[in-house]
Amino acid sequence: MQVVQPCTRPGRRQRAPEVAHAAGKRVHHRGAVLAVAAGLLALRAVVVSPVPDGVDSNYLLFTNPLFMLAVVALEELFFRAFLVGWVSGRTTVTVGVLLSIAVDYLLHVPNGGQTVLTFFNAVLYSLTACLFYLRFGFGGSVGFHYGWNLVQWTLLGFPMYGRVGGRWFILQPVGAAWLTGAGYGPENSLLTTVVFALGLGLWLARRT
Numbered sequence: 001m002q003v004v005q006p007c008t009r010p011g012r013r014q015r016a017p018e019v020a021h022a023a024g025k026r027v028h029h030r031g032a033v034l035a036v037a038a039g040l041l042a043l044r045a046v047v048v049s050p051v052p053d054g055v056d057s058n059y060l061l062f063t064n065p066l067f068m069l070a071v072v073a074l075e076e077l078f079f080r081a082f083l084v085g086w087v088s089g090r091t092t093v094t095v096g097v098l099l100s101i102a103v104d105y106l107l108h109v110p111n112g113g114q115t116v117l118t119f120f121n122a123v124l125y126s127l128t129a130c131l132f133y134l135r136f137g138f139g140g141s142v143g144f145h146y147g148w149n150l151v152q153w154t155l156l157g158f159p160m161y162g163r164v165g166g167r168w169f170i171l172q173p174v175g176a177a178w179l180t181g182a183g184y185g186p187e188n189s190l191l192t193t194v195v196f197a198l199g200l201g202l203w204l205a206r207r208t
Contacts, residue, residue: 059163063154072146080133080141101126111161113184124196159185
């Protein structure tokens with residue numbers, strides 16, 4: 001069975017600890033950039049309010065950091081390790097990535113509230129996650145996915161697919177729905193589209 005593995009740069013042969021250390025630094029730096037971007041989005045689009053009584057129990061469950069990590073790991077095993085890694089090994093990387101993006105989106109459609117912006121943001125997000133997998137491996141895609149979910153839902157308290165909640169406080173959108181994401185959350189925001197598009201553009205520009 002052939003499995004697509006993350007690429008490595010040509011040059012001298014590095015020992016495993018050196019490779020792990022270098023990859024860890026790159027993931028850390030990109031994670032910090034993502035966190036800053038999400039924080040700026042929050043400051044621009046919302047106002048802080050206390051958590052109301054009777055927060056949706058599903059919101060609290062899915063924003064629990066440990067439960068969230070387990071769900072993210074399972075999703076990445078299927079969407080990236082299987083669809084991008086295993087399937088690409090039997091076909092091509094392009095086929096694996098396109099299949100991963102399509103299945104990832106279709107399985108999130110039942111969450112409801114789909115718009116043109118949620119579609120484009122889902123495609124851009126999935127493509128970014130696939131690139132993280134191909135460049136940094138399974139741990140990189142898990143880190144990217146987990147960081148995105150943790151920042152927007154657990155830490156900042158954005159709405160989750162229409163569920164309003166928050167573990168410590170909630171963020172109430174005050175601008176135009178297309179800008180803030182309104183009740184759906186940042187994944188329905190044009191700012192999210194711009195952030196992902198710019199990030200992907202810079203990544204691909206550096207690789208050419």
